[in-house]
Amino acid sequence: MSFKSEFNKGIINENPAFRMLLGMCPTLAISLAISNGIGMGLAATFVLVGSNVIISALRKVTPGRIRIPIFIVVIATFVTTVDLIMAAFLPDLHEVLGIFIPLIVVNCIIFARAEAFASQRGIIDSLADGLGMGIGWTLALCGLSAIRELLGTGTLLAIPDFGFAGIRIFSQGLAAVMAILPPGGFITLGLLIGLLNLITNRRKTKRQQV
Amino acid sequence: MTKLLVIFFGGVLLNNFVLSRFLGICPFLGISQRVDTAAGMSIAVIFVMGLASVVTWFFHNMILVPMGLEYLQTIGFILIIAALVQLVEMVIQKSSPTLYQALGIYLPLITTNCAVLGVTILNISESYNLLEAAVNGIAGSSGFALAIILFAAIRERMEFSDIPESLKGFPIALITAGLMSMAFLGFSGFKLGALFGMM
Numbered sequence: 001m002s003f004k005s006e007f008n009k010g011i012i013n014e015n016p017a018f019r020m021l022l023g024m025c026p027t028l029a030i031s032l033a034i035s036n037g038i039g040m041g042l043a044a045t046f047v048l049v050g051s052n053v054i055i056s057a058l059r060k061v062t063p064g065r066i067r068i069p070i071f072i073v074v075i076a077t078f079v080t081t082v083d084l085i086m087a088a089f090l091p092d093l094h095e096v097l098g099i100f101i102p103l104i105v106v107n108c109i110i111f112a113r114a115e116a117f118a119s120q121r122g123i124i125d126s127l128a129d130g131l132g133m134g135i136g137w138t139l140a141l142c143g144l145s146a147i148r149e150l151l152g153t154g155t156l157l158a159i160p161d162f163g164f165a166g167i168r169i170f171s172q173g174l175a176a177v178m179a180i181l182p183p184g185g186f187i188t189l190g191l192l193i194g195l196l197n198l199i200t201n202r203r204k205t206k207r208q209q210v
Numbered sequence: 211m212t213k214l215l216v217i218f219f220g221g222v223l224l225n226n227f228v229l230s231r232f233l234g235i236c237p238f239l240g241i242s243q244r245v246d247t248a249a250g251m252s253i254a255v256i257f258v259m260g261l262a263s264v265v266t267w268f269f270h271n272m273i274l275v276p277m278g279l280e281y282l283q284t285i286g287f288i289l290i291i292a293a294l295v296q297l298v299e300m301v302i303q304k305s306s307p308t309l310y311q312a313l314g315i316y317l318p319l320i321t322t323n324c325a326v327l328g329v330t331i332l333n334i335s336e337s338y339n340l341l342e343a344a345v346n347g348i349a350g351s352s353g354f355a356l357a358i359i360l361f362a363a364i365r366e367r368m369e370f371s372d373i374p375e376s377l378k379g380f381p382i383a384l385i386t387a388g389l390m391s392m393a394f395l396g397f398s399g400f401k402l403g404a405l406f407g408m409m
Contacts, residue, residue, distance in 0.1 A: 072292060106288065106321075181395065182232065182395070185232070186384050190384030191381070193381045193384070197375075
């Protein structure tokens with residue numbers, strides 16, 4: 001398959017958050033503001049691309065029996081890199097994402113791509129796959145965060161690291177704080193996936209009628 | 211003593227690992243179709259999380275801190291957990307085949323349960339001492355057990371209910387978890403320190 005199709009599949013058809021339902025913990029935990037979504041998504045994209053490329057490059061010299069520890073070390077190296085870079089340059093974001101940055105190590109998306117894709121395919125394909133999956137996840141996080149940030153605080157695009165308070169859409173008094181509390185995360189994601197299923201089902205029945 | 215009680219009840223009820231800290235969501239949603247499998251998984255998790263808290267505490271304070279290698283925390287901890295899970299699996303297989311039969315398939319999954327790595331990192335970032343770290347590990351995993359068993363019981367009932375086509379399966383599970391999380395939010399009004407201070 002070409003670079004483009006490997007890249008595209010992660011964004012829509014095999015979107016990790018909405019279709020494959022991988023990496024739920026950080027998806028639910030950090031989707032409080034769009035800036036968190038972008039930060040977390042890009043951090044994971046960096047780790048995905050890096051680990052996919054290295055694991056793919058090492059695939060011929062990796063003994064099958066100890067591949068899991070090797071994957072873990074490669075992934076953990078990239079996660080530590082991202083953790084230290086973020087602590088140095090984006091301290092506020094690092095504070096908010098907190099424990100979920102080191103926890104990228106055990107994110108199922110990265111593991112699944114390493115095991116199912118990168119350990120069997122060439123470097124260019126793995127790079128495209130990592131980039132597509134990473135960006136697909138980032139978009140999903142941003143979508144979920146946008147809904148929760150708007151409903152929970154009434155603003156959009158607040159970026160504490162740059163001292164930007166965000167665009168106020170409606171007043172604080174109308175905001176439903178529940179959306180940025182833990183229950184809001186579960187319920188918003190549940191309804192969002194339900195909506196996507198509804199759209200897919202509608203399309204399918206329409207196609208059958210035609 | 212008061213601090214230990216506060217850590218324990220805080221971990222189980224106030225800051226439930228699954229429902230308010232979002233740690234361990236994958237097994238929570240994945241292995242909660244039946245109560246007995248959920249119970250098996252939670253016993254395995256309690257075991258590994260308690261053990262991992264103690265071992266990583268020693269690793270951090272006896273090896274990483276004296277040598278000034280704190281930045282190796284993530285790599286070191288995940289390797290320790292992976293090795294620990296393997297070791298526990300082998301020990302259980304040799305010593306108690308019945309327990310191994312019951313837990314066998316869940317043990318390898320625990321390595322990628324983010325609650326385990328999460329609790330060990332929290333122990334270090336909160337600078338707990340050894341006893342507090344162990345209690346925190348047990349509390350976190352007991353909270354996980356409470357949440358997953360309750361959730362599995364609800365899901366067993368849900369099989370017979372009439373759910374809209376597009377909400378079937380994962381979406382309705384998430385919404386149910388959201389309602390449970392809302393119930394657990396009610397505990398956040400407790401002031402544990404004052405409660406146990408009086409006793």
